Amino acid sequence: MKLANHERNKLIQEFIPKIKYIVNNVKQDNLPPIVTEEDLFQTAV
Numbered sequence: 001m002k003l004a005n006h007e008r009n010k011l012i013q014e015f016i017p018k019i020k021y022i023v024n025n026v027k028q029d030n031l032p033p034i035v036t037e038e039d040l041f042q043t044a045v
Contacts, residue, residue, distance in 0.1 A: 015041065 003011070019037045 012041070 019040050023037065
């Protein structure tokens with residue numbers, strides 16, 4: 001699925017806080033991060 005640039009940017013803007021929240025919570029639990037931000041973004045798009 002190809003998105004127009006502005007649509008893609010909007011998705012990224014909405015997703016980054018969620019990704020950071022997930023990554024931070026994983027780190028707090030002292031678990032190795034299973035997914036990277038890149039993995040999450042690929043899954044989302």
